[in-house]
Amino acid sequence: MEEPFIKAKPIIETLIEAGFEAYFVGGSVRDHLLGRSRGDIDIATSALPEDVQALFDRTIPVGIKHGTVVVLHNQEMYEVTTFRIDGDYQDFRRPSKVEFVTSLEEDLSRRDFTINAIAMDIHGTIIDPFEGQKDLKNKLIQTVGNPDDRFLEDPLRIMRAIRFVSQLDFELSPETKKSIKRHAHLLTKISVERVLVEFEKLLTGQTANKKAIMLIAELQIQNYLPLLDNKAEELRQFAVLCSQQALTLEEQWALLIHILKIEDIEFFFRQWKSSNERIKTCRLYLNVIAELKNCTNLSRYTVYTYGPEAVKSGIRLYCLLENKQSDAVLTELQTITQSLPIVARKEMAITGNDLIEWYSKKGGPWLSKTIEIVERAVVNGEVENNKENIKEWLLTCNPPSENNY
Known part of the structure; x- marks a missing residue:
């Protein structure tokens, strides 16, 4: 068992010694099986929230209504959640009520995808009632149970599915893919802020963001994203360019805006509920692209006005769009930067x-x-x-x- 799980073992041991069941669950188990670096360690238990609070000295009742208590242990935070099944999802986000249960399998049955419905006990034994390991081996994103039910409960799972395609370089199962196309319109029921988080995670997927963006166009998901209605062809062009060079998140946003020919950048980002800092950064990149299109040489004043880092990103994007090599221009940028008599x-x-x-x-x-x-x-x-x-x-x-x- 790897160190992150070993560090969390005392929490599981305490729960077991008190007569409860407790397991590692969720993304950390999935990433452990894939050999990927993992984030937060989550724990599921048969103990009720009040039992968890009584067993540990330092807790935070972050989602106690839904069974979640954060336990602080050795300067780390662990979410400990009671086994539960969910009631109806009346707001397309959270269940109207939850019912605490004593069965791990029942708890795993409420999760979104089979690859996230795998548990591991304190000894490292895997519990996998929905064949998530098989889907990991076959590189498939498949819902737990009926995909229509899962997406009707929380349509954001549509974006999560595409995000996992990007991050893991997996494929959607045929049933999941068909269901996404049927229910993509429900994304309009989800807050833009939640959609933005998943969309940006999708963009920064290091393995298959081209595949994921192409899927958005194929399944017509873009018709239900801010200001991307009927922009499938532009998204395909964006996907191809993104696959040709590693870009930062801000560079990808600037590239998308350029391809979409967005004139009012601020309005575009306001529809996406994005930050003022992102608006400012992308505007700088786009200004550099415009200047490079209008002149043959990189000017000292351009470097001074926009700053070397923004100009560097603008050069990368300009050369990507024009299918040109950037090495010579980036070398020129370095020379100019070093020779500037003032920087402000x-x-x-x-x-x-x-x-x-x-x-x-x-x-x-x-x-x-x-x-x-x-x-x-x-x-x-x-x-x-x-x-x-x-x-x-x-x-x-x-x-x-x-x-x-």
């Missing part, structure tokens, strides 16, 4: 007060325009970033009599 306006050797003194004028629109002229000249190497040199250059190129802003 605050590093300029002059201030607005200097300009007011030199021109004997009050502040106004002319001031910011003149500062920008100086800033651009310093960045482009037309004048050294030195107060006296700037003064001489500025008063020669732009004497007071001509400064009529």
Whole structure:
């Protein structure tokens, strides 16, 4: 048994010593069987939530209504959930009620996919009543029981299924695939925030995000995602490009927006309930792409304005879109970055007060325009970033009599 499970064994031991059943369950068991790195260790038990709270000194009742108590042990947090079966899912998310049971198999029967309905006991013995190991071997995503029932309970499972295709490089079982197509419209019942989480996990799948994105188009799932209605062909193009180069999540979003020809970036991301930071980052990347399309060489001022990291991402995306090699441009970016005399306006050797003194004028629109002229000249190497040199250059190129802003 691997270390993450060994560290959690004292919790299971305590539950067993108190007369209860307890098992490792969920994604950690699946990833253990696949030999993948695993995340949180979850535990299922026949103990009721109040029993769990009584047995452990440090607990947090995070979802006690649904049987979940977090146990803190050796600076780690473990979700311990009572065996349960679910009632009707009236809000397409959570069951209207849960019933605590004493059977592990009943508990596993409520889970989404067979590969997530596998348990492991304290000795490492696998309990697999729904043949999840067989599906792991055959690389299949298959629901526990009737797929129509599972997707009607929580339509987000549709996105989770596609996400597992991306992360694990698995296939959808025929029954699961047909059911997803029948029920994709139910995604409109799910909060965009929940859909966004799964969509972004899907995009960052390291093995098969092309396959997953193609599935979205094939099953017409995009028709029920924000602003992707009738964009199957664009999604296919996006999938192909994503498969050609490893991209960050922000780079993928910028690429998708470019392919979709989205003009109002902020509105697009607002529909996806995304962050202001993502809007800002993607706008930078798209601005760099636009500048590279309009000029033959990378300019020093572009690097200065957008920053080397944003320009690097913009170059990668531009070259991907234009089917060009990026090595030469990235080398040029490195050279320019190292030669920039300043990296921010605050590093300029002059201030607005200097300009007011030199021109004997009050502040106004002319001031910011003149500062920008100086800033651009310093960045482009037309004048050294030195107060006296700037003064001489500025008063020669732009004497007071001509400064009529």
